[in-house]
Amino acid sequence: MGVPVHLPLRRFARRALALALGLGLLGAQPAAADPAAVRSVALTQTGAETVLVIETDRSVRAPRVFFLEGPDRFVVDLPDARWARAGVGPGAGVAARRRFANRPDGAARLVLDLIGPARLIDQRVERRGRRLVFAFAAASPAPEAAPSPPPRPLIVIDPGHGGRDPGAVNQDGVREKDVVLAAAGALRDALVRRGYDVALTREDDRFIELEDRVAFARERHAALFISLHADSVPGSRASGAAVYVLSERGAARSRSLMDRQDWDVDLGEAQSASNDVRSILVSLAQRETTNRSADFARSVLRELGEAGAPLWRRHPSNAGFFVLLAPDVPAVLVEMGFLTNPTDAARLADPGQQARFAEALAEAVDGHFAAPMLTAARR
Template sequence: MKNIRWMLLLLVSIFFIPTYNQYVSAENQSTVQANTVVNVRDNPGLDQNVIGKMEIGKAYPLIKEEEGWLEIQITSSLTGWVAGYLVTKNGENVEEKPIEEEKITSLSNKATIIENGLRLRKGPGTNYQVITSLGKGIEVTILSTNGEWYQIKTDLGSGWVHNDYLLLKDPQTQADTGEPEKPKQQIATVTEDQINLRSNPSTSAEIIGKISIGTVITIIEEESNWAKIQYSGNIGWVHKDLLKNSDLESRKGKKTDKTIKLVYDRTNIRSDATVNSKVLLVANNGETFQAVEIIDDWYKIKLSDGEFGYIAEWIVEETDPLDQQIASATNSADLKGKTIVIDPGHGGKDSGTIGVIGTLEKDLNLRTAQLLASKLKTAGAKVILTRSNDIFIPLQNRVDISHFYHADAFISLHYDSINDSSVNGVTSYYYTANQKKLATSLHKSIIEATDRKDRGVRQNTFVVLKENRQAASLLELGYLSNPAEEQTLLSSKYQETITTAIYHGLENYFSY
């Protein structure tokens, strides 16, 4: 009998101890939250599959951490990974992986960015937060290195980029740092539409993107009938039969008589159609030039001294006949004197969605907003931007700006994203009945002016709409999650078309 009692006590203690430990574990378990929509991936890494999104403000149990990535419990049977810099743990920011200072080598050399959409990060690795994205052709100063990552200084601040996307100006630099000299890179043009960009040189390899006909790419390596290329921050393989070599010396351009306008200060005008050629002069935002020829993605322009120079297509915008119509409408009773608040979504630490080829939504939102603001000011409207540079503005502050200026119209500009990369189109949102009229007018004008899919005018409880007493609309102007659409959205042609359409939508709204 005594032995039986001891056995019962032992069994009770065995069952009791795990129950207690489980209670303590659950009570003290860390949680992860997000104050913006964050992608949940099946494995740690920005190149991994998106399996869902975190709900804003919801606490998710933390399972483990791994090099800046957090594994969280999504449902009782599903886990996923989120980037640490996008979320908070127990209400506090997740500490970033410290930079290993002993690996840093100091430098002071010049380089040029060779791809659009290059992400400038806070540290040497993809686990560090994205500060902003940089355009092709921008000259930078290299401050230090850490393995394959370079710390650079730009007009937008300092940060880290991978050395694959920099062209060092002095060949001696590579010898001094122990880096092997990179082979001369070839330029080629895509000859078919929507060709496959693959992870390896094989037709059975994973398709990691699509490239449109006429796109100019850089060949960095060749293997049999395949070419390894750099394109908009991505590296992959395409079949060489789908490319046409573009020897700069033998290329013949297409004649044009367009007038182009610079969109950045300190823009380099060069002696040839390449980022490596000599800089003839430096010009600023707003200056115009007469283009006489187009060579791939470069304009040949006439200079004031009668000589010719070259300027990259991605840092200018063409003047459009529609702009002339807008310029002549300064006495329009429809827009003159109207107060219009333009709200470029996201900004600063909140990048918004990130496109397939690396576009940061916050940057594209601002680009669209500034172009639209210019058109509206020309028409005599009073225009207020909730942000005019890359800073974070809380949502309620954006609404407060709308109220403070008694906005006649408040327009929040965004670009969308979804797990299905085939989805495309434009959606316009409102919350109250007096906002629906504005959203409908803008949406109708946009759909008529573009070939985007009509995804409708919808009601939504976005803070900038729900808390806004003024006529307001939030526009999703396309999908950055669709590779083909992302390229279209980035083009100067689309930006001109979409902002002119919004302009006319406002004009129609005020004329009702």
């Protein structure tokens, strides 16, 4: 899987500034309700280059693109787009054939089955987002002394509660703060094995203010913030995991905290713009953060489901939890299960089950960052 890259916030701010001014400070227009239709796909060979061209009937959001190995494939997921039907088409150049179908999450997927390792040498968007162009060439043999790969994103793991705050405590005395600290260690190990930089807001039994947890992630320019918790309700029937992202009310609370707690957002060259323009740019940046949080939450639920973990809710839930309020760090809060359910409590306290849960979360992190077209780490 390719090394993940993110759009730098300054580059995003410059693009957003142009958008805001072009809209006359009216903000972005809402997205169309119906998915875009894929009108045509062309795959041609010119010299040593293979060119893939995808055209839709209207502009689409930036696609997720990535390579897979065993066998070699190149994948394009077009969000909010649909194929008229699934099918298989001929290949050209480095591609033996192409396959296409609609995904359950609303994306139109195109897969190129490659004849061998290939590399992406060009990618561009034309016709105001209605045409996507990708150019490939056969991958060159690896040099004898390959350069070190760029550092992967920093993931901050937040084990909830701690110290004088035990969190939920069940009838057997199992404490939430202990369960989530052990789970955080398992997740850290799984992510480190995959090459990520990882930091924990606490590594022992101590109390940390909510504000300090958020500041910990923001000061380190974290690419992702994962807060781990265990739920409890009266009775013992509720079971399974749930994933929370910031609600609309929470987003409004975040904007108010930017003023009261000095939560500045780095707008780069637009930092000296008027208050109205800065307000629009901050809103756009926060919307981007919220969208990325929701995308990751869906990945978490999908990977947990595929790993066989019980789910309390199969879709992301919205909440205004303080740890989700950072305007520039995508964040989710994962309720891993219910301590009040004996089966859940035994699963949450079992090291083997913790490791399996952590591997599913790590798979979701890999999937979230498997989009080289969104490139460049924030660090």
